[in-house]
Amino acid sequence: MLGAFFPTRHDRRLIPQARLTGPMPWVIAVMLFLTLLAAAAALALGSAADQINADLAGRATVQIVNADSDARQRQASAAEAVLRSDRAVAVVTRVSDAEVRSLLSPWLGSSALSDDIPLPSLIDVDFRRNASDATLGRLRDALAEAAPDARIDAHGQWLRPVFELIGTLRWLAIALVVLLALASIASVMLSARSSFAAHAETIDIMHLLGSTHQQIARLFQRRIALDAALGALIACLLAAPVLWLLGRAATRLDSGLVSAGSFGPFDWLLLATVPIAGIALAVVTARMTVLGALRKKL
Amino acid sequence: MDSIVQFENVGLRYGTGPEALSDLSFTLFSGQFYFLTGPSGAGKSSLLRLLYLAQRPSRGMIRLFDSDLVTLSRDRMPGFRRRIGVVFQDFRLVPHLSAFDNIALPLRIAGMRDADLATPVREILDWVGLSARGDALPATLSGGEQQRVAIARAVITRPDILVADEPTGNVDPEMAVKLLRLFEALNRMGTTIIVATHDIHLMTRIKRAQMMRLEGGRLFDPTGALRYPPKPSDLRGWEEDKG
Numbered sequence: 001m002l003g004a005f006f007p008t009r010h011d012r013r014l015i016p017q018a019r020l021t022g023p024m025p026w027v028i029a030v031m032l033f034l035t036l037l038a039a040a041a042a043l044a045l046g047s048a049a050d051q052i053n054a055d056l057a058g059r060a061t062v063q064i065v066n067a068d069s070d071a072r073q074r075q076a077s078a079a080e081a082v083l084r085s086d087r088a089v090a091v092v093t094r095v096s097d098a099e100v101r102s103l104l105s106p107w108l109g110s111s112a113l114s115d116d117i118p119l120p121s122l123i124d125v126d127f128r129r130n131a132s133d134a135t136l137g138r139l140r141d142a143l144a145e146a147a148p149d150a151r152i153d154a155h156g157q158w159l160r161p162v163f164e165l166i167g168t169l170r171w172l173a174i175a176l177v178v179l180l181a182l183a184s185i186a187s188v189m190l191s192a193r194s195s196f197a198a199h200a201e202t203i204d205i206m207h208l209l210g211s212t213h214q215q216i217a218r219l220f221q222r223r224i225a226l227d228a229a230l231g232a233l234i235a236c237l238l239a240a241p242v243l244w245l246l247g248r249a250a251t252r253l254d255s256g257l258v259s260a261g262s263f264g265p266f267d268w269l270l271l272a273t274v275p276i277a278g279i280a281l282a283v284v285t286a287r288m289t290v291l292g293a294l295r296k297k298l
Numbered sequence: 299m300d301s302i303v304q305f306e307n308v309g310l311r312y313g314t315g316p317e318a319l320s321d322l323s324f325t326l327f328s329g330q331f332y333f334l335t336g337p338s339g340a341g342k343s344s345l346l347r348l349l350y351l352a353q354r355p356s357r358g359m360i361r362l363f364d365s366d367l368v369t370l371s372r373d374r375m376p377g378f379r380r381r382i383g384v385v386f387q388d389f390r391l392v393p394h395l396s397a398f399d400n401i402a403l404p405l406r407i408a409g410m411r412d413a414d415l416a417t418p419v420r421e422i423l424d425w426v427g428l429s430a431r432g433d434a435l436p437a438t439l440s441g442g443e444q445q446r447v448a449i450a451r452a453v454i455t456r457p458d459i460l461v462a463d464e465p466t467g468n469v470d471p472e473m474a475v476k477l478l479r480l481f482e483a484l485n486r487m488g489t490t491i492i493v494a495t496h497d498i499h500l501m502t503r504i505k506r507a508q509m510m511r512l513e514g515g516r517l518f519d520p521t522g523a524l525r526y527p528p529k530p531s532d533l534r535g536w537e538e539d540k541g
Contacts, residue, residue: 016394205390208352209404209451210380298354298375 014206015199015219024191024224028231029238031184032278035177036239039274040246042173043267049166057130057156062123066149069118075147076121082146088127088135095122130156181281188282191227192220192289207297217290224286225279232275243271299327301361302459302490303349308358310344310515318344319515322358326492328458331485333501334494336512342494343387343463345512349492350384350461351375363458380408383452383489385462389444391436391451397443398423398432401450408455422450425480427473441468449477453484460484462493466500478503 062079066072076094083092100119127135136154143150156163196203203216247263263271303326310319319341326332334342347353348360351367360367362378370378383404391400398419405415423429426446436444445468452460460481466474478500485491493500501507511518 013395013399014392201390202392205392206403206407208350208379208384208390209407210376210378211407212376215407295372298351298372 014202015223024227025230027187028228029234031180032232032235032275033238035180036235036274038173038176040243040271042170045166045170056159058127060125060152060154062150062152064121064147064150067118072121075149079143079147079150080123082142083125089125090128091126093124095124185285188224188285189289192286196290196293213291213294216294217287220286220290221283225283228279228282232278236275301325302328304361306359308355308360311356317515322517328490329488331491331504331507333507333509334492340512341515342512346461346463346494350382351379381458383457383460385449385452385465387463389448391444391447393436396433396435397428397447400447401454404455422454426450445469457489459490464495
């Protein structure tokens with residue numbers, strides 16, 4: 001199989017190669033470097049979206065707002081009972097008044113939070129899996145009867161615009177990968193055509209001596225494969241420290257959203273396939289281009 | 299005798315220009331030696347291009363190795379071309395390959411391993427008097443040496459047909475005779491030889507050779523009958539064709 005793609009030592013001499021003095025390895029290096037960054041961005045955004053979704057979409061807070069302390073406590077107990085009885089709910093945790101005060105004190109100041117100021121009762125809810133709109137609707141209906149002043153806020157809903165932005169950026173990164181792949185194909189086609197024209201005399205001689213189209217195409221495949229391999233090596237050497245530094249900077253931000261976008265082993269494996277896919281794409285493109293040009297010959 | 303090439307009402311036109319070849323009908327037989335002659339612009343090179351499959355005819359029918367060339371699929375063309383050795387008028391050597399590698403090229407295209415091709419290539423280099431120049435690039439060879447490399451490349455595979463366009467134009471008379479002897483030896487082994495030339499002396503050296511003369515893209519004898527061997531009266535006045 002590989003023999004069909006890579007020719008003998010003599011075949012290599014037929015089409016001399018410029019190696020790093022030619023533009024092609026550098027063009028491929030730049031394309032693959034950008035592709036690696038775009039692919040890394042797509043993977044990081046995907047991972048961030050999954051992580052945030054896992055952290056927040058399975059949680060909700062029930063808030064009971066009533067100035068009357070007794071009524072508020074009564075409704076909170078009723079709401080707690082309703083929540084505990086629902087099959088979609090895994091854990092129900094009543095937030096104590098002290099905890100509520102400590103949450104609000106950075107904004108209102110501890111002196112302002114006297115016992116006279118009514119604070120809402122809060123209940124944290126962990127769902128067995130991500131809460132669907134149907135589940136939330138069912139709980140709202142049940143709470144409306146048991147605790148009319150209760151309001152349920154799904155954490156995932158607060159962050160819906162953030163999710164949408166992350167999703168858009170992720171698709172943008174994927175679109176960039178596709179565009180860069182198309183630009184790489186166009187570059188390889190131009191290079192193969194130019195090389196084909198530069199060696200037209202040699203090709204013509206081989207053709208008249210009985211070379212098959214596959215034999216001639218193989219010469220160009222190898223030429224492009226070596227250029228692409230050199231370009232991929234340069235791209236990897238440039239991209240690896242850049243990605244490592246970006247990952248390190250993201251971790252240092254110590255933000256739940258940003259640090260969620262780090263790479264796992266599978267992500268690194270996927271990134272490693274980018275240069276390999278780039279080389280394969282270049283070889284196949286060169287082969288198709290040269291075979292297309294040879295079809296015009298008798 | 300088996301026919302190896304058959305032309306029937308063949309015409310060749312480049313683009314929208316006038317016909318370079320018109321109404322060619324003839325048969326070439328296996329194992330024969332043919333000279334193709336005629337003044338410059340008569341269509342000799344065009345006829346040779348049809349014979350070595352660089353061109354399809356604009357009209358008419360060509361049969362080669364018992365196959366119709368007009369309808370022959372592209373996939374089968376390389377196999378046919380490997381059975382035809384060609385000596386181009388302008389040699390057409392690959393400039394960045396040594397004389398050895400240029401001569402070995404048809405063998406490598408045919409799939410012969412490097413270990414197997416050294417002996418035949420050395421033999422043929424010796425035969426054309428270039429054994430000491432095997433590593434030389436074409437640019438460092440004289441015109442005559444390049445021509446001998448081109449001839450060696452054409453005959454190395456012992457083709458069924460050898461097509462040669464002015465194969466002795468750049469060599470001295472002694473080497474011309476020697477090369478002709480090589481063609482004769484090949485011919486005796488069964489190769490059909492077709493040589494386009496202006497050299498009358500060359501034509502008279504092969505007694506059993508047949509002759510085709512083209513004028514204005516047509517065979518000189520409109521019946522297509524071939525003259526063999528050439529008589530002195532046939533050759534009279536052909537000197538002015540040269541060039």
